[in-house]
Amino acid sequence: MVARAYDAVVGGKRDVYQQTIASGSLQHTLYTQNVTALKQSRLWQILGMRSADTYVPEWMWHSPAAVKRVFLQALFEGDGSCSRRPHNTIQISYNTVSKQLAMDVQQMLLEFGVISRRYLHAAGEYKVVITDRAQAELFAKQIGFGGAKQTELSKILAAMPPCAGRDSDHVPGLARFIRRHCGSRWVDKEWLHKHNIDRLSRWRGDGAEILSHIADPDVRTIATDLTDGRFYYARVASVTDAGVQPVYSLRVDTDDHAFLTNGFVSHNTEARLTPLAMEMLREIDEETVDFIPNYDGRVQEPTVLPSRFPNLLANGSGGIAVGMATNIPPHNLRELADAVFWALDNYDADEETTLAAVMERVKGPDFPTAGLIVGSQGIADAYKTGRGSIRMRGVVEVEEDSRGRTSLVITELPYQVNHDNFITSIAEQVRDGKLAGIANIEDQGSERVGVRIVVELKRDAVAKVVLNNLYKHTQLQTSFGANMLSIVDGVPRTLRLDQMIRYYVEHQLDVIIRRTRYRLRKANERAHILRGLVKALDALDEVIALIRASETVDIARAGLIELLDIDEIQAQAILDMQLRRLAALERQRIVDDLAKIEAEIADLEDILAKPERQRGIVRDELGEIVDKHGDDRRTRIVAADGDVSDEDLIAREDVVVTITETGYAKRTKTDLYRSQKRGGKGVQGAGLKQDDIVAHFFVCSTHD
Numbered sequence: 001m002v003a004r005a006y007d008a009v010v011g012g013k014r015d016v017y018q019q020t021i022a023s024g025s026l027q028h029t030l031y032t033q034n035v036t037a038l039k040q041s042r043l044w045q046i047l048g049m050r051s052a053d054t055y056v057p058e059w060m061w062h063s064p065a066a067v068k069r070v071f072l073q074a075l076f077e078g079d080g081s082c083s084r085r086p087h088n089t090i091q092i093s094y095n096t097v098s099k100q101l102a103m104d105v106q107q108m109l110l111e112f113g114v115i116s117r118r119y120l121h122a123a124g125e126y127k128v129v130i131t132d133r134a135q136a137e138l139f140a141k142q143i144g145f146g147g148a149k150q151t152e153l154s155k156i157l158a159a160m161p162p163c164a165g166r167d168s169d170h171v172p173g174l175a176r177f178i179r180r181h182c183g184s185r186w187v188d189k190e191w192l193h194k195h196n197i198d199r200l201s202r203w204r205g206d207g208a209e210i211l212s213h214i215a216d217p218d219v220r221t222i223a224t225d226l227t228d229g230r231f232y233y234a235r236v237a238s239v240t241d242a243g244v245q246p247v248y249s250l251r252v253d254t255d256d257h258a259f260l261t262n263g264f265v266s267h268n269t270e271a272r273l274t275p276l277a278m279e280m281l282r283e284i285d286e287e288t289v290d291f292i293p294n295y296d297g298r299v300q301e302p303t304v305l306p307s308r309f310p311n312l313l314a315n316g317s318g319g320i321a322v323g324m325a326t327n328i329p330p331h332n333l334r335e336l337a338d339a340v341f342w343a344l345d346n347y348d349a350d351e352e353t354t355l356a357a358v359m360e361r362v363k364g365p366d367f368p369t370a371g372l373i374v375g376s377q378g379i380a381d382a383y384k385t386g387r388g389s390i391r392m393r394g395v396v397e398v399e400e401d402s403r404g405r406t407s408l409v410i411t412e413l414p415y416q417v418n419h420d421n422f423i424t425s426i427a428e429q430v431r432d433g434k435l436a437g438i439a440n441i442e443d444q445g446s447e448r449v450g451v452r453i454v455v456e457l458k459r460d461a462v463a464k465v466v467l468n469n470l471y472k473h474t475q476l477q478t479s480f481g482a483n484m485l486s487i488v489d490g491v492p493r494t495l496r497l498d499q500m501i502r503y504y505v506e507h508q509l510d511v512i513i514r515r516t517r518y519r520l521r522k523a524n525e526r527a528h529i530l531r532g533l534v535k536a537l538d539a540l541d542e543v544i545a546l547i548r549a550s551e552t553v554d555i556a557r558a559g560l561i562e563l564l565d566i567d568e569i570q571a572q573a574i575l576d577m578q579l580r581r582l583a584a585l586e587r588q589r590i591v592d593d594l595a596k597i598e599a600e601i602a603d604l605e606d607i608l609a610k611p612e613r614q615r616g617i618v619r620d621e622l623g624e625i626v627d628k629h630g631d632d633r634r635t636r637i638v639a640a641d642g643d644v645s646d647e648d649l650i651a652r653e654d655v656v657v658t659i660t661e662t663g664y665a666k667r668t669k670t671d672l673y674r675s676q677k678r679g680g681k682g683v684q685g686a687g688l689k690q691d692d693i694v695a696h697f698f699v700c701s702t703h704d
Contacts, residue, residue, distance in 0.1 A: 371413060488503060
């Protein structure tokens with residue numbers, strides 16, 4: 001095999017000698033006298049190198065996988081071994097005194113998906129070792145030895161029992177992730193906390209049992225992917241500050257945008273703007289907004305975006321600066337467009353009329369997570385003053401299962417409430433005794449069904465009371481503090497809703513005017529060129545004769561200016577005109593283009609002269625965006641039912657109250673009293689002290 005490889009890579013005359021050495025093994029020696037071919041080959045760069053300095057040559061890393069496979073086979077056949085170890089384990093190893101070569105072999109094994117470990121022996125020899133049964137089988141299948149040792153490896157693997165032994169490989173953080181997000185019943189959570197669920201060997205043997213205790217399908221999918229043996233996890237040995245280093249962008253075109261570099265999977269993360277986001281930048285290249293130098297003065301950046309839809313209100317905004325903060329809720333695009341249309345149609349309306357009209361059309365914030373807005377007072381405050389507290393609630397349904405158990409099913413959460421933190425908060429308050437009547441919490445949500453948090457109640461719990469407690473003690477009910485602070489002409493101002501709509505309309509009118517001026521200038525420049533070309537075509541023979549008689553381009557340009565009474569720009573366009581445009585049909589096309597552009601110029605000038613046309617364009621273009629991207633309102637606004645009082649947190653039930661002469665009082669549920677026959681034991685209403693008697697005995701409600 002070595003001789004064939006030498007012939008393929010080097011070529012030239014060579015001889016092979018055989019001799020038996022002291023150990024009894026047969027040694028083969030390849031000998032060549034003419035080194036000319038060897039010097040021209042890739043092997044020459046590693047000849048004469050000390051064993052401790054050897055490494056995988058650079059050209060090998062760029063070779064096809066088949067070449068790398070043969071290279072590894074030769075290495076392991078020469079300086080490698082395989083053996084069966086105690087307790088039905090296996091070891092495949094490669095020995096070298098070069099640390100770099102050992103690292104290179106490890107890395108090349110990774111390219112075939114084979115995981116190995118590297119050890120340094122006391123004698124200064126490095127060993128690359130494969131001890132895991134699954135990895136040994138993968139090595140035998142993907143690479144193997146280059147000779148008789150492969151047969152020995154096959155015999156060892158065949159004689160070993162399936163899944164023999166337990167390895168130490170584990171998935172870091174897997175157990176913590178599963179226990180936190182499993183969405184399981186408490187009994188399953190207890191099982192998951194008691195058992196080791198991050199060892200790969202445990203998953204190979206008992207994976208189905210572990211999965212049976214995980215309720216969330218997304219968590220099951222993630223856990224299955226992480227434990228199928230395709231990933232290798234290694235602890236970071238050290239972190240060294242490398243100082244200031246150059247950073248290079250790298251793009252690799254692959255189907256899955258992932259590739260292997262130095263043993264690690266690197267990812268290309270790509271992102272593109274959505275079609276609606278592109279409307280924020282539409283026509284920015286037509287001088288619709290001002291540009292200023294960026295932070296280092298090398299490029300220009302816009303001071304504001306054209307924003308062809310009211311993004312500040314549609315998507316909302318939140319932020320904190322020095323001495324000020326803003327918190328604008330998101331709104332429905334269709335409702336905002338209706339308000340803008342009214343403002344365009346009633347451009348001269350006063351502020352009071354405008355505020356009433358836009359509030360009639362914009363019902364309130366529309367959150368992407370849906371949910372409920374309770375009451376309209378907070379909305380009115382925010383729209384009329386720029387500040388207001390908007391109360392939000394999740395959507396809860398009461399369900400009863402086949403066993404007669406009542407559950408509160410939460411299908412929508414308030415805006416900006418974290419799903420996982422919400423569930424954790426309920427569980428902690430149940431454990432601490434702050435929330436009563438809850439038997440179990442189960443997260444049944446997924447990407448397909450959305451949010452679905454099932455709160456199972458105890459049999460004696462009252463659903464309305466438990467729900468009121470959830471409103472009071474958790475984020476199932478919370479508030480959005482609206483603060484409509486915006487930058488107007490460089491100055492922060494708290495704006496009413498009508499002011500925000502008006503400023504948006506003024507910005508859009510400015511965008512339309514600037515765009516029209518830009519297009520008018522470009523159209524005039526094009527018409528100017530076409531008028532010169534028409535003059536040249538009308539005097540075609542004289543133009544051709546003048547150009548042919550001119551010694552230089554400058555002389556021809558000056559002659560055209562004098563002959564046709566045109567300027568230098570038109571003359572240069574005539575000189576740049578292709579000969580094929582001298583045809584009769586091309587001349588007519590130029591004339592038609594000129595007529596079309598002159599009509600366009602007249603239309604653009606009319607737009608600049610008529611403000612009502614400018615407002616009509618804003619309306620039409622916003623309408624197109626809304627028709628394409630608008631959707632129905634998600635958040636429902638319901639009437640306010642007042643704050644949750646202490647009485648709302650107590651279940652309404654009939655009780656018997658007993659009061660004695662000494663002031664001792666006891667409350668007993670009426671359910672504990674029952675009719676009985678002769679000889680019945682009865683119910684003790686109150687335990688009395690000596691010489692104390694019952695003074696009052698009456699039936700009432702816990703809400704009396």
